Amino acid sequence: MFGTAVRQLGYAWSMMSGRRFRIRDVRALVEDTRATMEAFGSPGEGSEDMLAAADPEIQEDLTKRRLRRTMKHAKAEVPYYRHLEADNLADVPPTPKQALRGMPAAFVSELAHPAVLAHTTGTTGSPTLVWFSAYEVELMSYMAALAAMLNGGLRSEHVWANAISSRSIAQIVAERAVPMTGAGFVHLGMIDPRATLDRLATPLHVPGKQPLITHLNLTASYLAALVQEAERGGWSPRDFGLVEITSGGEVLTDALRLRAEEALGAKVFDGYSMTEVAPVAGRVCDDGHLHLPTDQGLIEVLDPVTMEPAGPDAPGMLVITPYSTFRDTTLLLRYVTGDLVRTLPEPPTCAMAAIPATSRVLGRAVDAEVSTRDVLDLLQAEPALPLPTRFAIEDGVLHVVSGKDDPALLGRLEERAGALKIKGIRLIETPDDLPHPCHVRADLIEQSFEHAAPLSIGVR
The missing domain is CATH 3.40.50.12780 (ANL, N-terminal domain)
Known part of the structure; x- marks a missing residue:
């Protein structure tokens, strides 16, 4: 218990002074916290103080x-x-x-x-x-x-x-x-x-x-x-x-x-x-x-x-x-x-x-006063659109990857887009049809064998 208190003091001193932490103190705090939680089911009284926000005057x-x-x-x-x-x-x-x-x-x-x-x-x-x-x-x-x-x-x-x-x-x-x-x-x-x-x-x-x-x-x-x-x-x-x-x-x-x-x-x-x-x-x-x-x-x-x-x-x-x-x-x-x-x-x-x-984060400004969140809020409320959502804005027109021409879907989007500062909406079939690329992190797919297409090997 005494050792834990000393380590907590060392941790608090670094937080208060702005100086480097002693890694062994922080490591020991992690080990003490884990041991306490495994023994008693909770981290113990006062443990939340290690991560709690300080009084506003102290914080300043x-x-x-x-x-x-x-x-x-x-x-x-x-x-x-x-x-x-x-x-x-x-x-x-x-x-x-x-x-x-x-x-x-x-x-x-x-x-x-x-x-x-x-x-x-x-x-x-x-x-x-x-x-x-x-x-x-x-x-x-x-x-x-x-x-x-x-x-x-x-x-x-x-x-x-x-x-x-x-x-x-x-x-x-x-x-x-x-x-x-x-x-x-x-x-x-x-x-x-x-x-x-x-x-x-x-x-x-x-x-x-x-x-x-x-x-x-x-x-x-x-x-x-x-x-x-x-x-x-x-x-x-x-x-x-x-x-x-x-x-x-x-x-x-x-x-x-x-x-x-x-x-x-x-x-x-x-x-x-x-x-x-x-x-x-x-x-x-x-x-x-x-x-x-x-x-x-x-x-x-x-x-x-x-x-x-x-x-x-x-x-x-x-x-x-x-x-x-x-x-x-x-x-x-x-x-x-x-x-x-x-x-x-x-x-x-x-x-x-x-x-x-x-x-919450609005994302980037994709066109004048329109942010990424503005567009995604509109499009992801429509379950008929494919995921991940892909779009681009050019000359005030919102191009949306829909996979097909669907007048009813277009009508629903146009009806809900009243507050969005765009000139119109155009549905397109594939991401290749966008006026410029729409990169999302889901594009960074790594290769694995589970669902890989089999190689076609010719026999002479």
Whole structure:
């Protein structure tokens, strides 16, 4: 008990001071938490304080300290920021995504020890490369394990499966963090949706674990692909043992979430994270707010044009500065994520009200005042359209992949699209007919043998 208290104090000291964590303390906290939960079924009194938001006044002071340290490291160690004269973060020009994508080495600290290179999926352009040190990967993994046990309810009898890109930092962290909780980890990958459903429904027959996979982590478009296949293939929630599905990386609509819960039989949670700003991440509450904790990075919502703070109930760009307490290799100041949100008109009163919040991610601006979420909300409310949803806007006309010419479907879409600022809707048969490509993460399908077409071998 004394050792645990000392480790908790060490953890709290790092959180309060903004200095580096002692990895052995964080590792020991994970082990203590797991042992306590396996012995008593709960993490114990006061354990939630490790991940809880601080009092607003304390949080403001912590933010100032962390920002000072982060700016000090960036200006002294990172070539891209070396000539910065600003002493306040508000005076630092936002860092565009194109800068990191075009010269990733310019953002790597000269004092760092790069160990792991993670890639974004590149759906909006070339993949962005982000280096991480062994310290960063270990720290993020242990903290993810703590969060999974304390906030996520992950237990040793559960089996967690990842169906995301193997190049992302989320994959690298999850395959380390989940086993620390005692739960099983399965790297499904992004294979043919039919193969994934087969694996979700196949009993595991391993000691101490649930008979079927219980937790599934994936992107929204791949979730859509699973839903489409489950509906077409006659799958039932009774075929699976899922209790929780986590979607991230893309816009998740209410229509797709409800359809997935009905098809797969598990509650779907909407999250936010990206490789460049890890470990900063958020989760959508039951009231539909995206809550982004402020202890791992500074979150700003800036007007997309002026890059000044967005006003109440106004759209803005998420701009994030990860703190150097957690990041010592690729250091970023005011990184422009490209993700639009809307500020809330008034403070939230939901169960997660202590954590700052915005609207759910709106996605990108696909045409003038139209966002990705605007279009997906319209299209995914129509079950006759194929999943994953594919569309493009050109000259104000929304082109939608429907698979066929269907006047009745077109009429329903036009009737519901009244508030959408477009000139018209055109149904097209295949993604090749779109005026420009519509890339979704579900396109990154990996090859597997389960449903591969047999090779045709000629005989002479």
